[in-house]
Amino acid sequence: MAASIKDVAREAGVSIATVSRVLNNIDVVNEDTKKKVEDAIKKLSYRPNIVARSLKTQRTKTLGIIIPDIASQIYPEVVRGVEDIANIYDYNIILCNTDLNIQKEKEYLNVLKEKMVDGVVYISSSLEKEVIDTIHELQMPTVLVETSDNENTFASVTIDNIEAANKAVSFLIEKGNKKIAFIGTSSEKINASSMRFEGYKQALEQNNISFNSNIVKFTEGGIRANNGYAAMNDMLEKGEDFDALFCSNDELAMGAINALREKEISVPEQIDVMGFDNIYASSVFYPKLTTIAQPLYDMGSVGTRMLIKIINKEELEKQNYVLNYRMIERNSVKK
Structure with a gap:
């Protein structure tokens, strides 16, 4: 039978209230007594009943993380940032x-509420109104990572996706390209990809290049290499003419390059290609991918620090953090 808090109190020769104070890091317990309790906990392999403690403190020391696709190479790095900070502050994660x-996003939000998580780090492929309404209804502390809502209702951690995409496309134009194609996930939804599409259009306009919808493809949510592969094949089958390609993430870019390679179209000799995110695979793929680097780990860690402050009712220095990005020049764009 597992040891109880009464067993710990008996072993340490103290009251149950004293054991509770030690478990909750209340400073009124002197060091000698604290050590006795800690030794008793260790000897008896005592683990606090989280549910019982949460009923008293209204805290479970648990955070939820919602991500769009665990198979995508973007999100594990963000999750690492979340987990490392959570561990520092003794939080578990779901x-x-x-x-x-x-629908799964809404269901998981309700599940996390039932599990009495203290807060949620929310990484979404699209901030639909019904999802935002669900978060409001559940009244869970929430921090958005990678995307911010239009009204800035929630604390968030992002980069300036419009500016970064503008810089990427302007770079392709500086290389002499005039017909720049785009592959992304959506133009309508509130997400990072739609912001990057906006930056793409801005760069064309600023450089007096006409927008051509025939060389723009949306995967309707798909963010993996096979989606980029299919989008590029569709563009090629329609005989569209372009001299460069900007993709809203690296995996889409790598899939598109594979489709070009199969048609014996060389990158970058015939087509310059740029991605976005700087996932690890972009540095070992052939050709190594020119891309925009997001600070993925930092986005997760900063977002988690913000969430813990909100949980503890501490004031945030900023409601919306916009982190720095950088361009990584490799081999998929002509030197």
């Missing part, structure tokens, strides 16, 4: 993978 499904 990871929820939604497979880019809005």
